[in-house]
Amino acid sequence: xxxxxxxxxxxxxxxxxxxxxxxxxxxxxxxxxxxxxxxxxxxxxxxxxxxxxxxxxxxxxxxxxxxxxxxxxxxxxxxxxxxxxxxxxxxxxxxxxxxxxxxxxxxxxxxxxxxxxxxxxxxxxxxxxxxxxxxxxxxxxxxxxxxxxxxxxxxxxxxxxxxxxxxxxxxxxxxxxxxxxxxxxxxxxxxxxxxxxxxxxxxxxxxxxxxxxxxxxxxxxxxxxxxxxxxxxxxxxxxxxxxxxxxxxxxxxxxxxxxxxxxxxxxxxxxxxxxxxxxxxxxxxxxxxxxxxxxxxxxxxxxxxxxxxxxxxxxxxxxxxxxxxxxxxxxxxxxxxxxxxxxxxxxxxxxxxxxxxxxxxxxxxxxxxxxxxxxxxxxxxxxxxxxxxxxxxxxxxxxxxxxxxxxxxxxxxxxxxxxxxxxxxxxxxxxxxxxxxxxxxxxxxxxxxxxxxxxxxxxxxxxxxxxxxxxxxxxxxxxxxxxxxxxxxxxxxxxxxxxxxxxxxxxxxxxxxxx
Amino acid sequence: xxxxxxxxxxxxxxxxxxxxxxxxxxxxxxxxxxxxxxxxxxxxxxxxxxxxxxxxxxxxxxxxxxxxxxxxxxxxxxxxxxxxxxxxxxxxxxxxxxxxxxxxxxxxxxxxxxxxxxxxxxxxxxxxxxxxxxxxxxxxxxxxxxxxxxxxxxxxxxxxxxxxxxxxxxxxxxxxxxxxxxxxxxxxxxxxxxxxxxxxxxxxxxxxxxxxxxxxxxxxxxxxxxxxxxxxxx
Numbered sequence: 001x002x003x004x005x006x007x008x009x010x011x012x013x014x015x016x017x018x019x020x021x022x023x024x025x026x027x028x029x030x031x032x033x034x035x036x037x038x039x040x041x042x043x044x045x046x047x048x049x050x051x052x053x054x055x056x057x058x059x060x061x062x063x064x065x066x067x068x069x070x071x072x073x074x075x076x077x078x079x080x081x082x083x084x085x086x087x088x089x090x091x092x093x094x095x096x097x098x099x100x101x102x103x104x105x106x107x108x109x110x111x112x113x114x115x116x117x118x119x120x121x122x123x124x125x126x127x128x129x130x131x132x133x134x135x136x137x138x139x140x141x142x143x144x145x146x147x148x149x150x151x152x153x154x155x156x157x158x159x160x161x162x163x164x165x166x167x168x169x170x171x172x173x174x175x176x177x178x179x180x181x182x183x184x185x186x187x188x189x190x191x192x193x194x195x196x197x198x199x200x201x202x203x204x205x206x207x208x209x210x211x212x213x214x215x216x217x218x219x220x221x222x223x224x225x226x227x228x229x230x231x232x233x234x235x236x237x238x239x240x241x242x243x244x245x246x247x248x249x250x251x252x253x254x255x256x257x258x259x260x261x262x263x264x265x266x267x268x269x270x271x272x273x274x275x276x277x278x279x280x281x282x283x284x285x286x287x288x289x290x291x292x293x294x295x296x297x298x299x300x301x302x303x304x305x306x307x308x309x310x311x312x313x314x315x316x317x318x319x320x321x322x323x324x325x326x327x328x329x330x331x332x333x334x335x336x337x338x339x340x341x342x343x344x345x346x347x348x349x350x351x352x353x354x355x356x357x358x359x360x361x362x363x364x365x366x367x368x369x370x371x372x373x374x375x376x377x378x379x380x381x382x383x384x385x386x387x388x389x390x391x392x393x394x395x396x397x398x399x400x401x402x403x404x405x406x407x408x409x410x411x412x413x414x415x416x417x418x419x420x421x422x423x424x425x426x427x428x429x430x431x432x433x434x435x436x437x438x439x440x441x442x443x444x445x446x447x448x449x450x451x452x453x454x455x456x457x458x459x460x461x462x463x464x465x466x467x468x469x470x471x472x473x474x475x476x477x478x479x480x481x482x483x484x485x486x487x488x489x490x491x492x493x494x495x496x497x498x499x500x501x502x503x504x505x506x507x508x509x510x511x512x513x514x515x
Numbered sequence: 516x517x518x519x520x521x522x523x524x525x526x527x528x529x530x531x532x533x534x535x536x537x538x539x540x541x542x543x544x545x546x547x548x549x550x551x552x553x554x555x556x557x558x559x560x561x562x563x564x565x566x567x568x569x570x571x572x573x574x575x576x577x578x579x580x581x582x583x584x585x586x587x588x589x590x591x592x593x594x595x596x597x598x599x600x601x602x603x604x605x606x607x608x609x610x611x612x613x614x615x616x617x618x619x620x621x622x623x624x625x626x627x628x629x630x631x632x633x634x635x636x637x638x639x640x641x642x643x644x645x646x647x648x649x650x651x652x653x654x655x656x657x658x659x660x661x662x663x664x665x666x667x668x669x670x671x672x673x674x675x676x677x678x679x680x681x682x683x684x685x686x687x688x689x690x691x692x693x694x695x696x697x698x699x700x701x702x703x704x705x706x707x708x709x710x711x712x713x714x715x716x717x718x719x720x721x722x723x724x725x726x727x728x729x730x731x732x733x734x735x736x737x738x739x740x741x742x743x744x745x746x747x748x749x
Contacts, residue, residue, distance in 0.1 A: 379613055382606070382609060383609055386606055386608060389568055390598075390600060390604040393589075394592060394598075395590075396617075397587075398589065
């Protein structure tokens with residue numbers, strides 16, 4: 001016990017001081033204000049944690065600083081919004097996306113093909129580029145002509161803003177009717193499938209040397225089979241599926257949009273790792289440039305698809321009740337009316353923002369913790385964070401674990417995005433703010449430490465919210481008449497200040513291990 | 516004689532440095548072969564080149580009759596090669612038991628091998644729930660060797676097992692290695708010539724990245740001139 005005290009003395013003192021500050025902050029305001037501020041802090045902390053934990057998992061195991069993480073958070077929000085507000089667009093997109101992914105699902109097939117009839121070095125050098133170009137040309141011919149019921153960024157009445165606003169008022173704008181009039185369906189389907197196969201094969205030729213030929217089993221075809229099935233269903237039952245989703249209860253639709261956003265994020269992460277990051281593992285600077293570039297590209301893509309202006313995402317009806325019996329006074333009361341707010345110690349607390357989001361954060365914290373501590377994958381991740389080479393020397397395919405971790409990390413960020421959307425709204429910049437928060441939280445908590453990410457995120461969230469609150473009520477400076485009111489610019493500054501102080505005392509962050 | 520591993524004239528680069536400039540190692544099945552040589556001669560790099568952790572640019576590595584050149588290191592390891600690295604590389608964030616479990620290649624490996632491992636290293640049994648960090652140097656070495664025994668490995672690459680250990684523990688380690696060599700073939704990198712000469716049946720001396728001398732250990736022990744010339748020991 002004594003050695004524990006001596007080793008962690010600085011940490012314990014730091015935590016004591018922080019707790020003291022927290023208690024002092026609590027003394028300075030009314031109870032209801034305190035409860036609300038605390039919950040808001042936890043809410044921001046949860047969203048920060050979803051970004052920070054994924055980022056730290058990826059950095060810990062892969063040594064990749066994924067600067068696009070904030071952008072992926074934002075993309076998660078926009079994808080989720082599309083499912084929730086425009087299910088018809090989502091259904092229309094199912095088929096082309098499934099077809100495009102089909103080629104990648106068959107990746108185990110390609111080494112056999114390339115091994116069989118691609119001998120000469122010259123062919124090997126040029127073929128991938130030619131294949132990718134052909135695939136790109138095919139896609140750029142077909143995709144603009146593929147019928148997708150969508151919004152129109154240029155036309156205000158049909159823009160995402162209008163759709164979002166109307167959905168928030170509870171009435172859906174009629175969805176436009178689209179048909180295969182610019183391209184015959186057979187050509188579109190066949191072309192997409194072909195483009196996907198050619199493109200994926202071309203990409204597989206990069207850096208393919210020294211790969212062991214995988215054994216083909218039925219498992220190699222399962223993914224492609226499922227994707228093809230999805231594509232066919234999306235095509236044949238398009239109208240039925242759209243009507244079904246439009247009539248779906250908003251809570252189920254919200255769950256579905258969370259699921260789609262998270263899975264799309266994970267898929268995007270897996271694709272990013274296996275196609276773009278993998279060739280650059282030995283070149284860290286290039287990785288930085290790449291992820292930074294991806295971030296910029298991601299933002300521009302979102303701008304061109306969904307437009308620049310901000311818009312809202314309606315809350316699911318579970319958290320959106322108003323009128324009689326609202327705001328609820330007890331949780332039982334809330335359960336029967338599903339009010340958007342609840343009274344806690346006379347303060348009005350927004351249920352979705354300030355209770356649901358922290359709860360989800362907690363669930364994710366526990367779930368990922370269980371994954372890390374209780375499963376074999378988690379064991380390999382924890383070992384790999386420390387010594388990748390040794391894990392590989394045990395006969396474990398670390399590269400595959402890399403892809404999974406990247407997918408997991410980006411999936412968490414996308415989950416954060418869709419969770420944040422109903423409370424923060426959607427904007428092109430929503431990722432940047434949160435990403436900065438997450439970086440500060442990680443520096444505070446310890447870069448590759450999972451509990452540290454949680455602790456740092458909560459600290460960052462709390463500090464910001466308390467500073468905002470004290471900006472309204474002011475801090476009386478002792479022994480003077482001055483009342484100090486922190487201005488809004490102090491909000492981000494305060495977290496940076498906390499980070500600097502903690503890093504001065506504990507250079508590895510609160511829970512980070514000494515190198 | 517049947518060779519489990521045949522390393523022919525490998526050249527390995529680390530960055531721009533030409534570390535191995537022609538190393539040959541032939542390992543008869545069931546034997547213990549010691550790689551000898553001074554610090555920085557390329558012994559550890561030879562082990563890593565066999566496993567593909569530092570893949571050789573030239574030459575051939577054949578394991579159980581199979582050319583493993585160009586294979587990814589986890590595929591090579593999965594063919595049945597266990598690695599006990601220098602400095603042990605115990606996973607700090609894993610418990611002792613998890614450090615063993617992670618080495619499973621087939622589910623249930625750990626349960627199958629558990630009794631054998633405890634027989635070799637009885638100490639590990641009571642440490643099983645502790646985190647990897649809390650072990651002493653000797654215990655870490657035992658765990659590192661035990662970890663290489665969990666999977667069905669026919670060849671073990673053991674790097675500097677006696678380094679930094681007390682004489683009593685070295686004795687224990689040596690008897691354990693002797694014991695496990697009944698089941699698998701062992702390549703041993705060892706600075707301590709006394710340890711190496713008592714354990715190994717064959718030796719390969721590596722000097723400045725080249726294998727310069729090899730043969731039966733019995734002959735080397737009597738060749739004082741060679742020992743002095745290559746190892747600087749008497």
